[in-house]
Amino acid sequence: MISRKGQDRVFGWLMGLSLAGVVAALIAIAGCVAVRGAAGFTWRMLIETPKGGYYLGGEGGIANAIVGSLCLAVGATLLSALFSLPASLALQREYASPRLSRAARLLFDTLAGVPSIVWGALGFVVMSWLGMRASLLAGMATLAVLIFPIMTCAMAEAVKAVPPGVKEAARGLGASRTQTSWLVVARQALPGLLAAVLLAFGRGIGDAASVLFTAGYTDHIPRSLLDPVASLPLAVFFQIGTPYPEAQARGYASALVLLVIVLLVSFSSRLAGRRLSRHVLR
């Protein structure tokens, strides 16, 4: 039997090793993608679209996927925010009873966990029902549905953290609950709200399963909402699977670009959170 102190020391080691392992995995993933991605990367790739058939052919870049992903994610984020913001404000006591609010939060939490492939399949069903083909619009809508519960949950947390004294102060001046919600609560919760939007954006731009059926894939940059559109995750998936080294290089480059975008979004969300907290009470 190991002594008590011995047990404690072993435990300490195991804890440290585990955390180190988790962090090492992170570094390995980022490093792996960065190294392979950088190897075949050229700056021209960012502005050129692939030429000569997307599985074959050596030339061209990944502009189709970059522009496509940005269009999909920005469109979906704006569409979702249009509903997430009012929904999160509607969870306050002034608009919904505590029971309704609790049930709604649970519902949104559960919806946020629905696998994206399910939304993709449903999106496909709706598309065929409407007679639509795979397009930017369909992809945006499906992505918006995916990130709507995620954004709402995160925004609701931000709204919940607003100190009640601030609301009382505004109401005491004669502000209606709507004026209080939109002029005061939203202002106080702004860092959290923005973080929620960026969180949802990051989630959306990295998702493949929801756009697999609904956005299609193409070599070109879409010219209208009804054109099919490429996306970075699918660009990685399709091009890695080919035997052609040029296509594979483009696949790694796509992964690198995607990773960089996601990291930028994550860091800017923290930065914005700090800048916007000037007027916020602690």
Added chain:
Amino acid sequence: MPHISIHKLTVSYGGHVALKDASVDIPDKRITVILGPSGCGKSTLLRSVNRLNDLHEEVSVQGQVLVDGEDVYAAGADELSLRAKVGFLSQRPCPLPMSVADNVSFGPRIHRLTPDQMLRRIGLEPRGDRNGAVSLLVEHYLKLAGLWDEVKDRLRAPAANLSLGQQQRLALARALAVEPEAILADEPTSALDPISAQLIEKRFLALKEKYTVVLVTHILRQAKRLADHVVFLYMGEVVESAPASEFFASPRDPRTRAYLAGEIS
């Protein structure tokens, strides 16, 4: 005729009765102090006047509160204009999450005052320039609250950066900017240091020329300094209501006497 008048007001939260059958007339343009030990219903009484009690869940109100002759609890009564008519200062000053200047101008903005209306309120000629009108308005009320000199260089700074005493005076300026007829204050100095407290008290003394002031406090000395009229509350009931001189010199009820003697607190 008294401006604010309370008739047989009973307020309960859930099953707990906080105020029982309270009836009191608040005299105009004087400082009325609501006095009593903690937890006896003073805040409830105060918050019933501007219906801030409504924000509580499970609150039930019976009786009447007449402001300018109209019952504020009547069906169809407009609580938004009521709150513009009756300003409120809470114990912990809560600045709105905006700059100092925006805090002051918040009230006039949400009540949708035009620049002309703003300028006329502070006794100036209409000029038609919105930004200019707002700045003049902000300056006027900050001066009234005794804060102008300390913040005139940082009107755009976040209000959250001010000290607690400054924040409370900012809250006063903010409340005054909606041009109320009365000001309710719920223990406005209990969270402040002695110097800031003194500044606030001086402000109230200056304000009573123009406004009816109702002040809740549990500090006997503050009541003696400020009150023109005193209402003594004990265990949810109005025990005694009299002009200050009478109240402190010859209290009628034995409970009042016990309180003033320091036996109950």
Added chain:
Amino acid sequence: MDTRRQDALVAGWMRGALLLGGALALAACVGLFAKAWPILSSASLLAGLLSPDWAPAQGEFGLLPFAAGTVAVTLLAMILATPVCVLSALCISEKLSRRWRDAAKLAVDVMAGIPSVVYGLFGVIVVVPFVRALARAVGSESSGYSLLAGGVVLAIMVSPVIVSIAAEALESVPRGAREAALSLGATRWETVRHVLLRHARPGIVSGVIIGFARAFGETMAVMMVVGNAPRVPRSLLDSACPIPALIANAYGEMMSVPRYEAALMLAALALMLAVAAFNLAARLTLARWHGRAA
């Protein structure tokens, strides 16, 4: 328009947005159920769901391989991830100083945001060759695209979720509890074992269940490394095909064969309900624990 009317209108829009969530959930369930009806309504096909034979062209829709694949890869991921994640969470909350704690949490947050394709890519580059080498070392044959590879990749993927929820649960244990144990002379390990884990258990368990649900529904990362063979896996080194991969791979093919789509939608419905059930259970456990502790 006066303030009151404005208030009422805007409030209506806000409540409408809230109801949108409910409408979405309802539409999803109804839509999938309706699409799966051709199979649900036929007793023979319904019974055939449990068979291990998947041959849509011959009208055989046995979903057993995929259910088995999903459960196997998810369980494997959880077995690999849970001890490591709980220990990591303990390290974060008990061992690290303030600055390191924030750094570790930052790292975990960043990890949580990495897209699944990137995990899949890592799997293809590192994990699959590793499994191939491992197979050779034990005298077996494997392409590397296997249950084991899928399990490892999934384990890494869900780690950030479990670590952050578990760390939060541990941090919210009141300081008094720790002090009580330590002041009696307990070691750190003993404090963890007898006090902390007991206090934080509902929170940690919720985190694990939520991680499980995430792994259950994950598509891309798994699809890239697991082999996608539509049969019941016989060993860790064998290929498998979890349900999300089934649905994703069938794109394009399903229109030509009758009832193929219905089978897939049924699988999607089952997936959605299973994941929702896990998440609900986890959230309710968390809520009850908060209610008790608060």
